[in-house]
Amino acid sequence: MATTESDPTVKISIKDVFKIFGEQPERALELLKAGRTKPEIHAATGCTIAVNDASFDISAGEIFVIMGLSGSGKSTMLRLINRLIEPTSGAIEIAGRDVAQMSRSELVALRRNDVSMVFQSFALLPNRSVIDNAAFGLEIAGMEEAERKRRARTVLQAVGLEGYDDSRPDQLSGGMKQRVGLARALAGEPTVLLMDEAFSALDPLIRTEMQDELVRLQSEHSRTIVFVSHDIDEAMRIGDRICIMQNGEVVQVGTPDEIVLKPANDYVRSFFRNVDVSQVFRAGDIARKTQVTIIDRQGVSAAAALERMEHYDRDIAIILGRDKTYHGMVSRNSLIETTRDGASDPYRRAFLKDIEPIPAAESLSNVLGKVAASAFPVPVIDEANRYLGSISKSTLLETLDRTA
Amino acid sequence: MTFDIGDGVDSAVNYILDNFSPLLDLIAAVIGAVTNGIQTVLLATPMTLGIAIFVLLSLWRVGFGFALFTAASLWLVDHMGLWSAMMETLSLVLASTLVAMLIGLPLGIAMARSDRVAAIVRPILDLMQTMPAFVYLIPAAMFFGLGAVPGTIATVIFSMPPVVRLTNLGIRQVHVEFIEAGNAFGCTASQLLFKVQLPNALPSIMTGINQTIMLSLSMVVIASMIGAGGIGNTVLTGIQRLDVGTGFEGGIAVVILAVILDRITQSLGKERAGFCRLLFRRQAQQPTASAVTA
Structure with missing residues (x-):
């Protein structure tokens, strides 16, 4: 898994990334690097460490699942990738370009063209119809109306949501809402798709259906998908590789098999308590x-x-x-x-x-x-x-x- | 030990009068133009046409029952001989609300975007709201003389806080995931404001505008003391002559105008209601029904 910057298969490269929330992140970072514990740092500076020295690579075209319990820093990690959250230090490279160093306008261009996002609670704008929600990113990017509606209609079709163009989001079921969320994210033809617990708010049956849908979409058109989840079954089901985070630290990155067979610690092992291993393991x-x-x-x-x-x-x-x-x-x-x-x-x-x-x-x-x-x-x-x-x-x- | 703050305020007002009179004249001219323009249009509108417009608005935005109420109550106002006074009052309310929105909406947006601006503006709003309304009638009259212009200005000061506060609150309360979604799809700051924040803050902003209208209606009655005119004059006459009947007639007319304005403006922040909704509902709800069963 050791990679260099020139490795063309690496799409996203996270290098020594820290994220510290609070008033004095620099001081907290110094203390952290000096080996002080988190409670000590919190007592001294009032800062909390959300992501602690994360480094890993995500390959082009894979579904990369970031897993962890709530408070493990997984959602923060995801938001560092498109810089919805500013990193305290470290580099986040997408196709070799460091997101952390981008200017405001470069960042806007990146978000419009390359990286889009799907949210846990859908985040569909309630004042817009389904088609206008799906076309939101294109509208922001300045595409003229007829063309963006045509493209939005195509992606809505691709995610299996036809005939609801003029419905309002509140008229749709959860699964349908997230299809709109997915369509909105796919409309701009991004190369990277960030999904923040995208299916967690759905019923188990619908969740499985949406997972299958995602895998199907991925098979038709391969994108790099970073998927945050707290559900090990989901991670096993869709993930090509899984990154497990604990208290802001990356404790293990590997294929589902590697994670199950050689869990790095008890925390990782604890995820499998409720997993039906007979489905996960192969002979x-x-x-x-x-x-x-x-x-x-x-x-x-x-x-x-x-x-x-x-x-x-x-x-x-x-x-x-x-x-x-x-x-x-x-x-x-x-x-x-x-x-x-x-x-x-x-x-x-x-x-x-x-x-x-x-x-x-x-x-x-x-x-x-x-x-x-x-x-x-x-x-x-x-x-x-x-x-x-x-x-x-x-x-x-x-x-x-x-x-x- | 006593402080003579009053003297200080006096000399400040005199200083402004001596040194800023061109600016005061400009403000007076602009506000005068707005107020007089609206007043001219409203007074030139025939009474029957005026009533018809109110009734249709009530029918469209609120419902059949309320349209009946509007028709009956405006007929009553007319037969009390207060129609033109009511139009004067309405023009003051509209002018001051317009000015309050022109100042208040950008101010509310600025407060929402900057905690520092919010920290500075909030105590000023508190002051504007709690200072007894009569107190700024005096400098308003000193700066702008008597008539509709100082009346409008005093009304703006008194009625602006709700629209500022609720614009600020509305924008700040837009769900963080909507903001994240806007940012994640590459919104610039102004795109985020106009495509995400303001549309989602609209119900709150409309409530603010509604409150501003209500406050300005209560203030224009007080503003009649500096010659703003309208129904306030009727009430004032009733007080001065201890004529309960006249005062009550004026009061009833204010209440009627308040109820009509309140119901109509409240409906603006919501979906189309009432009579027209019955017409549109059938088509609008068809996809909903199939959405549930699909």
């Missing part, structure tokens, strides 16, 4: 290479394999090809039986018949039954038939228990 995520593996080579006797199994006190072993492809699984008994007659190719005849390897992409909910029904740990393979590890009953229980 490949929890497969462990704790089984004895034996590479099937000409001239290597099965006796050596048996000895290793005894040494590690294992009943089974995984037989692999030289290219790590999965060949089969043997048990100590089956191997002893086939070696006794001295015939060639002892492994192949010793393969346990009822063991079917599981593809890595299989969701855990599908894996549950197979592992439960099998007397042995079940091997997992990737799409190239390579062995990734095995899932035993105890691994499975541990995984499920993680969330308890």
Whole structure:
């Protein structure tokens, strides 16, 4: 993930950003850099630290979710990107240009052309009709009426809201309002879309529908989306990568899998308490290479394999090809039986018949039954038939228990 | 130990009179032109046409019942012989409200945009509102003589605070997410004001204008003491002669004008009501109904 300024895949680069609210931000920053704690700094200066030394990159075209509890600084972080909030120090680069250094007019141009925003409570202007709300950004940018209405109508269509052009926002349901909010944000064809808890105010069903809608829109026309959420299910569902913030600090940035599998601390772990892991995990995520593996080579006797199994006190072993492809699984008994007659190719005849390897992409909910029904740990393979590890009953229980 | 503040004020007023008389003349000329212009138009309007306009406005903005009230009460005013006095009063109210808005709206906007301006203006507004109205009749008469002009000016001073305060309040109360949305889509400061803040502050601003009109109506009666004319004269005559009947007639006419102005101006901040709404509602509500079921 290490990136340089010339990396073309990086769209937004956050570098050493601090945001301190209060009367004496400079002094608070000095104290903070001198290693003083937040309560000390608050007592000394009355300042609160909203974002504490954040640095991360957001790639072009990804849905990047910033997650955290309320007060974690995630909404502040989002507003630093289009400078609705002024950073205390640090650089926020969008396509290599530092937003923090922009003049007022450069900032206005950036907001009109490149970066738009969707709000939690929709923020539709109540005195405007749906179409005038959708065309708001274009109107501000000075586009003439016929053209901006045409474009607004096109985006309203794209978000699935036709025939409500002249309705007032208060006549729409929450989901429809946020479609207007989305249309307004998309009308200016921005390259970056900032979404502040955009779906949090919606009913669970509508929320899922809007998430799907966002993913669909993203598949049609890829933008860089920064999505703030406090809902881990939402983050897992739509996020390509997730950034977890705690008390103004970025504690972890990674793919949903990385966050679930290697949570940086208890705070991150705590998010998964209520997550249905069987939906989040794939077989490949929890497969462990704790089984004895034996590479099937000409001239290597099965006796050596048996000895290793005894040494590690294992009943089974995984037989692999030289290219790590999965060949089969043997048990100590089956191997002893086939070696006794001295015939060639002892492994192949010793393969346990009822063991079917599981593809890595299989969701855990599908894996549950197979592992439960099998007397042995079940091997997992990737799409190239390579062995990734095995899932035993105890691994499975541990995984499920993680969330308890 | 006593301070003689009164002497200081006296000499300040004299200083202004001696040194700023061209400015005072200019103000008098402008306000006089506005007041007299409105008065000329209103007095030239035939009574029946005047009543018809009020009744139609009531019908359009408020409703059928209120239109009936307007017709009946204006007929009563006419038969008390107070129609032209009422038009004089109305022209004073309109002129002073116009001036109060011209000064008050920008001032309210300035207060909303700057805490410092707000901190300076607020005590001045308090002073304008709480100082007994009679007190600034005296300097108004000294600066501008007797007649409609000082009456209008005294009325402006007395009635302006609500429109300033409620413009300020209205703009400050615009939801922060609307402001963020405006900024996020690249509004300049003036775009933010005209496309986001003022439209959303409109109900509050309209309430301020309504209050200003009401206050100016109460003040123009007092202003008749310096010759502003209108229904105030009738009331004043009633007081001077201890003639309860005349005073009551004048009072009734003021109340009628107040009720009509209040109801009509209150309706301006809201959606179209009453008779016309019945006509428009059916078409307007169709998309709403389908929006709910969709």
